[in-house]
Amino acid sequence: MELSGYAGSILYVNLTTSQSSAEPLDPELAIKYVGGWGINHKLYYDHIPPRVEPLSPDNPLIIGTGPFPGTIIPGSSRTYITYKHPLSGTIGSAPGSGVFSCMLKSAGYDHVVIIGRARKPTYLKISEHGVELCDAGALWGRDTYETVFALRNEYEPCSVIAIGPAGENLVNISVTHVDSGQGALGQGGMPAVMGSKNLKALVVIQGTRPVTVAYPDRLKKVINGVLERVATYPRLSGLREGGGWYMLRGGMGGTALVMRSKDEVENEANAFERHKRSRRNIACACCPVACRERIDLLDGEYTGLTSYHSLTAGASLNMLGFKLSYDQLVKYNDTMNRYGVDRMFFNNTLQVLFDLYEDGSLSKRDIGDLELERSFNFIMNLATMVAYRQGFGDTIADGIVSVCKKLSLDPERDVIHIKGWNRVGDPRIAGMSTGFGGFSQLVDPRGPTGSPGSTSPPSYQPREPIERWIKYAREQGLPKEAEGYIFGKNEFNVARLAKWMHSYFSVLQSLGFCGRLYITRFHDLATMTEYYSALTGVELAPNELLRSGERNWNMLKILNTREGFSRGDDRPPNAWFKPLGIKDAQTGSRLLDYYGRTELHKQDIERLLDDYYDESGWYKDTTAPTPEKLSELDLVDITL
Amino acid sequence: MPAKALVTIRRLVGQDHEFDISFSTECDHCGICVKYCFYGALKRERKSKSRWN
Numbered sequence: 001m002e003l004s005g006y007a008g009s010i011l012y013v014n015l016t017t018s019q020s021s022a023e024p025l026d027p028e029l030a031i032k033y034v035g036g037w038g039i040n041h042k043l044y045y046d047h048i049p050p051r052v053e054p055l056s057p058d059n060p061l062i063i064g065t066g067p068f069p070g071t072i073i074p075g076s077s078r079t080y081i082t083y084k085h086p087l088s089g090t091i092g093s094a095p096g097s098g099v100f101s102c103m104l105k106s107a108g109y110d111h112v113v114i115i116g117r118a119r120k121p122t123y124l125k126i127s128e129h130g131v132e133l134c135d136a137g138a139l140w141g142r143d144t145y146e147t148v149f150a151l152r153n154e155y156e157p158c159s160v161i162a163i164g165p166a167g168e169n170l171v172n173i174s175v176t177h178v179d180s181g182q183g184a185l186g187q188g189g190m191p192a193v194m195g196s197k198n199l200k201a202l203v204v205i206q207g208t209r210p211v212t213v214a215y216p217d218r219l220k221k222v223i224n225g226v227l228e229r230v231a232t233y234p235r236l237s238g239l240r241e242g243g244g245w246y247m248l249r250g251g252m253g254g255t256a257l258v259m260r261s262k263d264e265v266e267n268e269a270n271a272f273e274r275h276k277r278s279r280r281n282i283a284c285a286c287c288p289v290a291c292r293e294r295i296d297l298l299d300g301e302y303t304g305l306t307s308y309h310s311l312t313a314g315a316s317l318n319m320l321g322f323k324l325s326y327d328q329l330v331k332y333n334d335t336m337n338r339y340g341v342d343r344m345f346f347n348n349t350l351q352v353l354f355d356l357y358e359d360g361s362l363s364k365r366d367i368g369d370l371e372l373e374r375s376f377n378f379i380m381n382l383a384t385m386v387a388y389r390q391g392f393g394d395t396i397a398d399g400i401v402s403v404c405k406k407l408s409l410d411p412e413r414d415v416i417h418i419k420g421w422n423r424v425g426d427p428r429i430a431g432m433s434t435g436f437g438g439f440s441q442l443v444d445p446r447g448p449t450g451s452p453g454s455t456s457p458p459s460y461q462p463r464e465p466i467e468r469w470i471k472y473a474r475e476q477g478l479p480k481e482a483e484g485y486i487f488g489k490n491e492f493n494v495a496r497l498a499k500w501m502h503s504y505f506s507v508l509q510s511l512g513f514c515g516r517l518y519i520t521r522f523h524d525l526a527t528m529t530e531y532y533s534a535l536t537g538v539e540l541a542p543n544e545l546l547r548s549g550e551r552n553w554n555m556l557k558i559l560n561t562r563e564g565f566s567r568g569d570d571r572p573p574n575a576w577f578k579p580l581g582i583k584d585a586q587t588g589s590r591l592l593d594y595y596g597r598t599e600l601h602k603q604d605i606e607r608l609l610d611d612y613y614d615e616s617g618w619y620k621d622t623t624a625p626t627p628e629k630l631s632e633l634d635l636v637d638i639t640l
Numbered sequence: 641m642p643a644k645a646l647v648t649i650r651r652l653v654g655q656d657h658e659f660d661i662s663f664s665t666e667c668d669h670c671g672i673c674v675k676y677c678f679y680g681a682l683k684r685e686r687k688s689k690s691r692w693n
Contacts, residue, residue: 072676074678152651156650156651157650157651223676227676227678230678283678283679287678288678288679290678290679
C-alpha cells in the first residue's frame with residue numbers, strides 16, 4: 001500500500017557496531033500512529049526495554065518527522081527526538097523546528113533510531129546515498145555554533161544538530177538547537193545523551209526524494225484558506241517587528257517565569273527599542289510567522305556579535321535582580337547557546353541560590369566558596385563552570401534535586417520542581433490555567449513543559465471569557481457531551497479540559513506540525529484533518545485523528561509508567577500553597593482558580609488530578625491507562 | 641508542490657539565514673513559488689509580451 005506524505009523508511013543506526021540498516025515504514029503503523037512523536041513512542045516501546053540508564057548505550061535517540069514536513073503546509077517543520085532524560089529519568093520527545101525534518105525526508109527517511117556508543121568522537125552523516133559515521137575528533141571541544149558552521153561548510157545544503165561543551169561533559173541541564181538557532185531542542189539533557197554516545201553531531205544532507213501529495217489541489221485549497229487568516233492577523237506586524245519579546249510584553253503575562261517586581265526590569269522600553277533595531281526574523285521551513293530571530297549587534301560593547309534566539313533576549317535574567325544591559329543579555333544568551341546550557345533551568349537554579357544566600361540559609365562555603373553577585377561577570381563565569389562541570393558548577397549541572405542534596409535541602413519543601421524539572425511556571429501569578437504556569441505541568445509525563453495545555457490562545461491570558469475557551473475547545477475537537485460537563489456558566493474544569501488539549505497537542509506532534517501558538521492559532525482539528533487526508537490520501541474524520549493523538553499521548557504515558565512513574569510524581573510543589581512574595585502580581589499572591597475567585601488548596605489540586613485521570617481513563621493511583629482505555633485506543637497488544 | 645519545485649534556495653554558510661535564490665532552466669514560469677512565498681521575496685515581472693520572468 002503506497003502512502004503519500006511519507007518518505008517511506010526508518011533508519012536504524014548502531015553506534016557500537018557501526019552498522020546501519022533501513023527498513024520500510026509499515027503503512028499500517030503510519031496510519032495508526034500517524035508519525036512524528038507517535039511513531040517514535042511506538043518504536044521506543046518496541047525496541048527499548050524499560051529502565052535503561054539515561055547515559056548508557058541502551059538509551060536511544062529516536063528521531064521522527066511526520067507526514068507534514070517537506071510540504072508547503074504552513075508550520076510543518078518539526079523534528080522530534082525521543083529519549084530517556086538524564087535530568088528526570090522520564091521518557092519524552094524533544095521538539096525542534098528549522099529544516100532538519102524536511103532534509104531528513106528528502107534524504108528518504110521518516111524516522112531514525114540510534115542506539116549504542118561510538119568508540120571515539122563521531123558525527124552521523126545521513127544522505128540519500130548512504131549513512132556514515134565520521135570522525136569528529138577535530139570538532140570535539142568546539143561549541144555548538146562552531147560545530148554547525150564547520151559541518152555546514154563541508155556539506156551544505158544540510159541541517160545539523162550539534163552538541164557543545166555541556167553535552168560533551170554530560171550536563172543534565174544541557175540543551176541544543178537545530179542548526180544555529182532554529183528552535184531549542186533537547187531540554188532535560190539530550191545533548192548529554194549524545195555526549196554519552198560520543199556523538200558530536202547529526203548531519204542530514206538535503207536529498208532529492210520528493211514528498212508526494214495525494215490530492216494537490218485539495219491541499220492547496222486548505223492552505224490558501226489558512227494563509228488568508230495569517231495575512232489578516234492584527235498582531236503579525238508587531239511580532240515580525242519585535243519578535244517574541246513583543247508577545248511577552250503584551251501577551252503572555254509573564255506566566256512562564258517567576259517574576260519579581262517590575263521595577264527590577266530596568267529600561268525595558270529602551271532595551272526593547274534596541275532589540276527591534278538589532279533583530280531580524282528567521283522562519284522555520286514553510287512557516288509564514290517567522291517567530292525566531294537573529295540578532296546583530298552593530299555597535300556597543302559586542303560590536304559584530306551575531307546570535308540567534310528563540311523568544312526574547314531580555315525577559316528572564318533581569319527578573320532575578322540582575323541589571324544587565326541589552327547587549328550583555330544578548331552576549332549571555334549567545335554564550336549559553338554555544339555551550340548548550342539551558343537558560344531556564346540555570347536561571348531558576350540561580351534564583352534558589354540567591355534567595356537562600358541572601359536570607360542567610362546558605363554560606364559561601366556551602367556553595368564551594370562561590371561569591372554570589374548579581375553581575376555580568378559572575379553569570380558568565382558560572383555558565384562556564386556549569387558547562388565544564390567545574391567547582392559548584394558541577395552540582396548545578398546535575399539539576400535542582402542534586403543541588404538540594406548537596407546543600408542538605410529538602411527538594412519538596414525548599415524548591416519548586418516537578419519531576420526534577422525546575423522550569424516551572426507559577427500559577428500563583430495569574431491563576432490556574434491549562435498550560436504554561438498551569439495544570440498541564442503536573443501531568444505531562446515528560447516534565448512540566450506546559451506546551452501540551454497551551455494549544456489554545458486563552459491559555460496564555462488570565463480571565464479570558466468562557467466563550468473563548470469554549471470556541472477553541474470545540475475547534476480542537478472537544479466532543480459535545482464533554483463540553484456539557486467541563487464548562488459551567490462562568491467556570492470550567494481545568495483538568496478535564498487539559499486532557500482534551502493534550503490529545504489535540506499530540507495530533508500536532510504526530511503530524512510534524514509546530515506547537516507554538518503563533519501558528520497553531522490559525523488552525524483547528526478540522527483543518528489538520530483535511531491537510532492530512534489531502535496529503536496522504538487516507539480519509540479520516542476529525543474525531544478519528546484526535547483519537548490517534550490520544551493514542552500517542554497514552555503511549556507516552558505507558559512508556560513512563562513502565563519506568564515507575566505514578567501519581568506521586570504528579571504532585572504539585574508545596575510552595576504553590578504558600579503566598580508568593582512579589583509585588584504587582586495580577587491576581588495577588590495565592591494560588592487561585594483561573595478566574596481568581598477561589599483559593600486552591602492541596603486537596604483541590606488532588607481533586608483536579610482525580611478528574612484528569614478519570615477523564616483520561618487512567619487509574620488514579622498508578623496513573624496507568626486502564627484495560628478499557630487500552631482497548632478503546634486499539635492498544636490491546638501493549639503490556640505495562 | 642515541493643516534488644516539482646524548480647526554484648533553488650541555497651543557504652549561505654557563514655551568513656546563516658542568508659539565502660541565494662535561483663531557478664532551474666526547467667522552470668516553466670507557473671508562478672506558484674511567488675504565490676506561496678509568505679514574505680514577498682519573489683516577484684513576478686513580465687519580461688516581454690510573451691514571457692514572464
